[in-house]
Amino acid sequence: MTTRAIDRTKTCASMTEVRAHVDAMDDILVPLLVERGGYMTQAAINKPRAALVRDEARIEAIVKRVRARAEAEGGQPDVIEAIYRGMMEAYIAYEHREFARLCAEGRKNESAQALSVAS
Numbered sequence: 001m002t003t004r005a006i007d008r009t010k011t012c013a014s015m016t017e018v019r020a021h022v023d024a025m026d027d028i029l030v031p032l033l034v035e036r037g038g039y040m041t042q043a044a045i046n047k048p049r050a051a052l053v054r055d056e057a058r059i060e061a062i063v064k065r066v067r068a069r070a071e072a073e074g075g076q077p078d079v080i081e082a083i084y085r086g087m088m089e090a091y092i093a094y095e096h097r098e099f100a101r102l103c104a105e106g107r108k109n110e111s112a113q114a115l116s117v118a119s
């Protein structure tokens, strides 16, 4: 059986130790977030219209899924939900910028460009 994430947290005797562990976690998290961000570019490439960048049903499905995963890992579902909602807003804004960039570079078809201006 695999250990829960919460059970892998080390007991720390000082703030120096706490921060060393937090920095080590961030060194794992940031590359993953950058890689996840790359999929916003892929989404912008694959979505036909800018109006489809924000997908409420998908957002709610992700929130439901990550809350369950947080619970299983011994974490706080409300904290994970707040992180994910904030993170997805940032990614949605990025995906819009990527969609606009692709349009400006002539890499989206004309209907996508026209509708991206309207939305």
Ligand SMILES: O=C(O)C(=O)C[C@]1(C(=O)O)C=C[C@@H](O)C=C1
Pocket: 040, 043, 053, 054, 055, 056, 058, 059, 062, 088, 091, 092, 095
């Ligand atoms: O799944 C998509 O449609 C995406 O563009 C990705 C993503 C996400 O961050 O996971 C971003 C924007 C959408 O509102 C939903 C989800």
